[in-house]
Amino acid sequence: MENLDLTITKEKQTPTEGRFVLGPLPSGYGVTLGTSLRRVLLASLPGGAITEVRIAGVSHPFTALKGVKEDVVEILLNLKKIRFTLKGEGPYEATVEVKGKKGVTAENIEVSSEVKVMTPKAKIATLTDSSAKLSLNLLIEKGTGYRPAEEGETGRVGVIPLDAVFSPVLNVSFVVEEARVGRRTNLDRLVLDITTDGTMAPAEALEAAAQTLTAYFGKIAGEKEAKPKKSGKAASPKEEASAVGEDLRKMTIAELKVSPRTLNTLEAGGIKTVGGLLQKSAEDLTTLKGFGATGLKEVQKSLAKLGAALKE
Numbered sequence: 400m401e402n403l404d405l406t407i408t409k410e411k412q413t414p415t416e417g418r419f420v421l422g423p424l425p426s427g428y429g430v431t432l433g434t435s436l437r438r439v440l441l442a443s444l445p446g447g448a449i450t451e452v453r454i455a456g457v458s459h460p461f462t463a464l465k466g467v468k469e470d471v472v473e474i475l476l477n478l479k480k481i482r483f484t485l486k487g488e489g490p491y492e493a494t495v496e497v498k499g500k501k502g503v504t505a506e507n508i509e510v511s512s513e514v515k516v517m518t519p520k521a522k523i524a525t526l527t528d529s530s531a532k533l534s535l536n537l538l539i540e541k542g543t544g545y546r547p548a549e550e551g552e553t554g555r556v557g558v559i560p561l562d563a564v565f566s567p568v569l570n571v572s573f574v575v576e577e578a579r580v581g582r583r584t585n586l587d588r589l590v591l592d593i594t595t596d597g598t599m600a601p602a603e604a605l606e607a608a609a610q611t612l613t614a615y616f617g618k619i620a621g622e623k624e625a626k627p628k629k630s631g632k633a634a635s636p637k638e639e640a641s642a643v644g645e646d647l648r649k650m651t652i653a654e655l656k657v658s659p660r661t662l663n664t665l666e667a668g669g670i671k672t673v674g675g676l677l678q679k680s681a682e683d684l685t686t687l688k689g690f691g692a693t694g695l696k697e698v699q700k701s702l703a704k705l706g707a708a709l710k711e
Contacts, residue, residue, distance in 0.1 A: 417601025429587030466531025
């Protein structure tokens with residue numbers, strides 16, 4: 400397989416949104432990786448959700464509660480939107496006990512120390528009378544993807560199963576752009592946008608998805624992992640240069656985006672290719688006749704755009 404220096408750049412990062420740029424990739428790998436990561440992100444990451452509800456005085460969803468603005472169906476819809484993080488595997492029981500004229504939110508859910516409500520301001524119901532009362536018993540489970548209510552049907556009287564969305568990832572989209580390394584222009588760059596519910600950071604979700612895929616590919620490959628040997632020695636200039644793609648090292652200095660003066664100075668100093676340039680340090684270049692700080696900045700900037708750098 401061709402040796403490309405893959406980099407991952409985080410272009411936008413908030414607690415719930417992230418944009419990641421992966422490249423360069425061999426032609427076609429943008430779609431291959433983008434599709435695989437998207438499927439795993441949306442369907443295979445674990446999360447917590449309410450799967451069962453028991454409401455005092457209610458035997459089925461199509462019931463109205465005295466002193467409560469919302470009907471039972473609306474309350475169930477609101478409960479589905481509440482997000483949790485679970486320290487253990489669960490399941491966990493939780494309760495809501497509210498009296499009087501007031502609004503009821505996820506903050507009113509009483510949970511164990513192993514459960515954290517991530518959306519405390521999420522609305523559950525509105526009590527409209529001073530004598531109104533809302534009593535809920537909830538079951539919170541850990542799972543992946545989506546589970547319809549029918550799968551959680553137990554037949555127990557008064558227990559209402561809920562459709563559960565466990566996935567912490569709300570949306571994933573990607574585009575594949577053209578990328579270039581040296582003279583190679585038939586490469587891909589994958590731009591991946593991830594939106595989560597806040598229970599998991601986008602970068603954490605991407606890492607978890609990649610680990611999931613790696614685990615399965617490891618099974619296919621017979622779980623033989625080649626572990627690189629670690630030596631305490633720094634890589635030699637020759638080793639560092641070999642890590643850069645062959646096409647990049649073969650580029651001529653004339654193909655770099657530098658001024659004519661800088662180009663002439665480099666060529667006069669015997670540097671004809673990018674491979675030769677990568678063997679030089681900043682100090683080496685400043686010893687060239689007529690090569691100053693401006694030329695050095697031009698070279699460093701041009702190499703950085705190609706994913707390379709001068710010798711340390």
